[in-house]
Amino acid sequence: MSSNTPNEVNKNAQPLIEVKGLKQYFQINTGFFRSIPLKAVDDISFSIREGETLGLVGESGCGKTTAGRSILHLYTPTAGEVIYRGKPIITAKDIAEFRTKATMVFQDPYSSLDPRMTVADIIGEPLDVHHMYKSQEERRQRILELMDHVGLNSEHAARYAHEFSGGQRQRVGIARALAVNPDFIVCDEPVSALDVSIQAQVINMFEELQDKLGLTYLFIAHDLLVVRHISDRIAVMYLGRMVELADAKEIYERPLHPYSKALISAVPVPDPVTARANKRIALTGEIPSPLHAPSGCPFRTRCPYAQPVCAESMPPFREVEKGRFVACHRVEEINS
Amino acid sequence: MDISKLSMHVNVEDFLPATEEEKEYMVQMRPSTTFFRDGLKRLSKNKVAMVSFFIILLITLSAIFVPMFWPYKYESMLGMQPGKPVDASFNNLRPFEYSSTEQARIEAGESVFPHVFGTDSSGRDYFIRVIYGTRISLAVGFFASIIVLVIGLLVGSVSGYCGGRVDIIIMRIVDIIYSLPDMLMVILLASVMKVTLGPAIDGTPLAKIGSNIISLFIIFALLYWVSMSRLVRGQILSLREQEYVLAAQAAGAKGSWIIRKHLIPNCISVIVISTALQIPSAIFTESYLSFLGLGVNAPMPSLGSLASDALNGLNSYPYRLIIPAIVISLIVLSLNLFGDGLRDAFDPKLNS
Ligand SMILES: Nc1ncnc2c1ncn2[C@@H]1O[C@H](COP(=O)(O)OP(=O)(O)O)[C@@H](O)[C@H]1O
Ligand code: SF4
Numbered sequence: 001m002s003s004n005t006p007n008e009v010n011k012n013a014q015p016l017i018e019v020k021g022l023k024q025y026f027q028i029n030t031g032f033f034r035s036i037p038l039k040a041v042d043d044i045s046f047s048i049r050e051g052e053t054l055g056l057v058g059e060s061g062c063g064k065t066t067a068g069r070s071i072l073h074l075y076t077p078t079a080g081e082v083i084y085r086g087k088p089i090i091t092a093k094d095i096a097e098f099r100t101k102a103t104m105v106f107q108d109p110y111s112s113l114d115p116r117m118t119v120a121d122i123i124g125e126p127l128d129v130h131h132m133y134k135s136q137e138e139r140r141q142r143i144l145e146l147m148d149h150v151g152l153n154s155e156h157a158a159r160y161a162h163e164f165s166g167g168q169r170q171r172v173g174i175a176r177a178l179a180v181n182p183d184f185i186v187c188d189e190p191v192s193a194l195d196v197s198i199q200a201q202v203i204n205m206f207e208e209l210q211d212k213l214g215l216t217y218l219f220i221a222h223d224l225l226v227v228r229h230i231s232d233r234i235a236v237m238y239l240g241r242m243v244e245l246a247d248a249k250e251i252y253e254r255p256l257h258p259y260s261k262a263l264i265s266a267v268p269v270p271d272p273v274t275a276r277a278n279k280r281i282a283l284t285g286e287i288p289s290p291l292h293a294p295s296g297c298p299f300r301t302r303c304p305y306a307q308p309v310c311a312e313s314m315p316p317f318r319e320v321e322k323g324r325f326v327a328c329h330r331v332e333e334i335n336s
Numbered sequence: 337m338d339i340s341k342l343s344m345h346v347n348v349e350d351f352l353p354a355t356e357e358e359k360e361y362m363v364q365m366r367p368s369t370t371f372f373r374d375g376l377k378r379l380s381k382n383k384v385a386m387v388s389f390f391i392i393l394l395i396t397l398s399a400i401f402v403p404m405f406w407p408y409k410y411e412s413m414l415g416m417q418p419g420k421p422v423d424a425s426f427n428n429l430r431p432f433e434y435s436s437t438e439q440a441r442i443e444a445g446e447s448v449f450p451h452v453f454g455t456d457s458s459g460r461d462y463f464i465r466v467i468y469g470t471r472i473s474l475a476v477g478f479f480a481s482i483i484v485l486v487i488g489l490l491v492g493s494v495s496g497y498c499g500g501r502v503d504i505i506i507m508r509i510v511d512i513i514y515s516l517p518d519m520l521m522v523i524l525l526a527s528v529m530k531v532t533l534g535p536a537i538d539g540t541p542l543a544k545i546g547s548n549i550i551s552l553f554i555i556f557a558l559l560y561w562v563s564m565s566r567l568v569r570g571q572i573l574s575l576r577e578q579e580y581v582l583a584a585q586a587a588g589a590k591g592s593w594i595i596r597k598h599l600i601p602n603c604i605s606v607i608v609i610s611t612a613l614q615i616p617s618a619i620f621t622e623s624y625l626s627f628l629g630l631g632v633n634a635p636m637p638s639l640g641s642l643a644s645d646a647l648n649g650l651n652s653y654p655y656r657l658i659i660p661a662i663v664i665s666l667i668v669l670s671l672n673l674f675g676d677g678l679r680d681a682f683d684p685k686l687n688s
């Protein structure tokens with residue numbers, strides 16, 4: 001990982017995206033006539049400043065993908081709002097406009113590319129949908145430019161996606177996400193399906209593109225090592241809720257929430273001093289099903305610090321230090 | 337002798353950077369709708385499929401056009417002329433044989449069109465009966481497949497799209513129909529309908545088509561849609577899971593765009609191919625029903641009923657069984673091979 005130009009984010013910059021109380025419930029059929037809500041995302045709030053990368057981590061199934069998709073209104077949120085540059089996204093017209101500003105890179109580089117389309121047509125699809133060119137020549141030029149951005153050869157344009165490796169396919173997906181010249185990209189575990197040897201390349205490319213095009217990312221990963229490198233701030237999710245949100249560096253050095261502590265202690269660190277300070281906290285037990293979340297704190301079934309109070313009420317997501325949010329009743333006691 | 341040819345050194349000129357034109361040559365973008373043309377190109381390279389295609393074309397064209405100029409009618413018994421005694425010498429002619437009256441006319445200098453496959457036991461020209469039988473068989477196969485396609489498409493997409501309870505109910509019905517022994521059901525239905533449908537349609541325009549063919553279509557509509565509807569449902573369910581549909585939505589595409597650009601191109605070939613493969617199976621069903629006497633109404637021939645009639649004189653006239661049998665085999669085989677060729681050509685995952 002070469003380019004270590006830290007993304008200097010203006011801390012006072014206007015938030016580009018604000019998410020307020022976002023909820024995404026799916027109705028799950030449990031019998032012929034009964035259904036219960038699956039709270040895939042339950043009341044999350046945060047904001048992302050322009051030019052910033054917010055890393056979103058959590059175990060598989062905790063609702064990261066769903067959060068990313070409902071922020072983009074690919075699912076209609078059950079509740080809550082998404083505010084883009086100070087303006088809430090509400091009507092169909094808002095959503096249509098938002099689609100040219102906010103795009104997504106998908107996790108699976110295989111199923112996210114239509115096997116019946118050539119690479120050029122896949123990348124050009126957003127241009128076609130939004131009529132963003134006047135002539136075929138202009139379209140062609142724009143597609144070649146996008147392919148150049150992501151390091152694809154122009155010879156690849158007429159080929160089908162299935163002829164490529166996972167890394168190249170993901171580049172096609174990234175080029176498609178860049179086509180409309182967006183400000184904001186939700187990157188949904190964009191490297192988790194790739195070979196380890198290629199992951200670093202692709203992540204570096206994300207950083208270069210951010211510098212070059214002034215992009216803002218919501219970067220989802222279940223692997224802390226991946227987000228650590230690219231994120232300015234990191235949000236940790238557990239069972240559809242956000243449990244901690246902090247500066248990337250701080251959360252690594254001093255995680256406050258018991259779940260963050262456990263996640264971070266599981267990451268191998270080269271520095272022995274830090275390694276000793278973060279004594280390993282093993283997570284015991286399985287992640288509960290989001291259909292039957294525990295009462296009170298969702299993490300209490302696996303939390304080493306759990307007390308009766310934790311079962312009584314849901315800990316609020318509160319600002320414990322400046323710019324640092326944690327959802328835990330006992331955060332002060334644990335960390336004092 | 338040019339000594340440089342023997343040198344192991346590389347030719348530097350081969351490694352010069354490409355010129356702009358050369359680069360331009362490499363960057364050829366295909367226009368947007370190339371998938372279909374790519375498939376056609378692959379198809380035209382497949383020799384077996386192309387030969388099958390020409391056989392089908394030849395058989396179809398002759399089934400359509402030959403009866404127009406052939407001097408004999410499929411139903412006319414040549415030995416029975418109004419006002420004349422029955423001329424039995426027209427019956428059971430061998431290929432290229434003439435009856436005694438025709439022989440007399442030839443001797444008188446008239447030209448008489450030959451009976452290429454001879455005549456049958458009622459003195460009807462066998463060639464035109466085979467051609468006409470082919471026409472009936474092809475038409476039955478084609479329309480039966482269309483019926484199967486329409487019903488299967490409708491039920492399958494409702495089931496796949498609605499999901500939930502509707503899907504469960506439809507799929508249980510499909511399972512029930514699937515589990516019926518279809519040969520037995522077809523024979524039972526055909527014999528019941530032969531009795532009940534005949535009087536019901538008497539006098540209507542449908543009577544001309546014949547109750548048996550109509551009951552054949554009803555049988556197809558009742559029984560054979562199930563596999564098509566399962567196929568369509570499976571396609572829809574799997575396409576709904578594909579992230580490229582979501583990606584198109586994320587790009588701002590609306591429903592009609594997604595249907596046109598993603599859903600149809602991704603399932604059309606599977607559906608067209610299995611419809612094409614349905615035709616030979618429908619022809620086969622028609623043939624065996626006709627063979628059992630449950631097919632087309634006399635005097636209309638179909639390939640199956642011709643084969644069945646030929647059983648009576650099998651020892652003396654084996655070619656009357658062999659000819660329709662060969663035609664059935666040719667049609668079924670070439671349609672199947674052509675269908676396979678279509679599948680290979682239009683499934684890009686098999687051709688990288
Ligand atoms: N379309 C859907 N319908 C029903 N449940 C869903 C749907 N999408 C996701 N879920 C459920 O929501 C939860 C969160 O899923 P997801 O957002 O994919 O998690 P992650 O991306 O963190 O692995 C999971 O329990 C998953 O089963
Ligand atoms: S609220 Fe209680 S159970 Fe939840 S994380 Fe804090 S200490 Fe653990």
Ligand SMILES: [Mg+2]
Pocket residue numbers: 061064065066107189
């Ligand atoms: Mg996910």
